[in-house]
Amino acid sequence: MGETIAALSVPLVVSLAGLLMLFGKQDYFSAFIQGATDGLKTLVRLLPTLCALLVAVSMLSASGAVELISRLLSPVASLIGLPTELLPFLLTRAFSGSASTAAFTDLLSHVGADSLAGLCASVIFGSSDTLVYILSVYFSSVGIRKTRHAFPCALATMLFCIFFSCFLCRLWFF
């Protein structure tokens, strides 16, 4: 039911634009073309940033750093009450959507989607995003180099998200 609504929202919005082009008084198709062209220009400005970011992320996942840091951090995590299985997922969440999705499915298949770690990971997956990707794409698309307090704030928000979800899952499900 819910997934049908979500799947329907995209075609609905697109058809809305289509209806405007059919019955509207202005030339809405040329408006579409103009918007699309502007979008394309933004994307061209973005490509160099994406290249740098994805090379760094690809190096990180190939180097085995995530496994190594997870192993190093697991005593700390169990000390503060974080399920240690979460670490590979948490470490990739900030950088890369594809790597963290892979870590997430891996985690669910190992510990089960309805275990404490699986539920915590699900809540974190739903309420956080790949912050390094988002911030660098947003700021570099308009040519901003000095991001001031954006990265510290986003990191702090994500840390809060991690602890809050684990706390909430313990209260909510167990």
Add this chain to the structure above:
Amino acid sequence: MLGKVFGVLCLISLITAILSGNVVSLGSAVLDGARSALDVSLSLCGMMCLWCGILEVLRRAGWIDKLSRLLSPLLRLIFPNAYRTKHGIREISACISANLLGIGNAATPFALSAMEEMQKDNPDKEKAGDEQITFAVLNTASLTLLPANLLALRRAAGSDRPYAILIPVWITSLACTAVALLLTSLPRLLRLPLSGKGARTAAKRRRR
């Protein structure tokens, strides 16, 4: 800032690759990463064209204006400057609506247009404005009513109750949004430029 992120990631990868004997795969990873930049941009390309085009259509029809008037009680508090100058407020409301509706891939194009509009009011084009930072950090907290991707992944993993996490996700998203809002507006509320250089030039200006 991205330079620092790049440097730190490269350094960590190099050291751990040497420590764990993954040096050979590191070389091919560089090339893979560069190629995946093209893959990602190609898939983004269609999205950008489609959603920026539709945004322009809806904007000319005046519907985005109606949407932003609907959201204005909230937006004028969070983005007072964009609200006053009308630069970016429409795109911000479109972005928020797309997120709430679960059209995640439309949110990025809308957000990028919002950043571009807000850049018009940014006095220093190379330095992020306060409201641009608030907007970007708010987007990392991803407020979504129906995280379709997450539900599909949970169902694929064989969960008995894929929907059970929905309300905790909403609560956490709301809490994270509040924290992001609080953190990013602290410097603005206190009128304290955080970066050292900014603080110094501000002090100099005051002395003059």
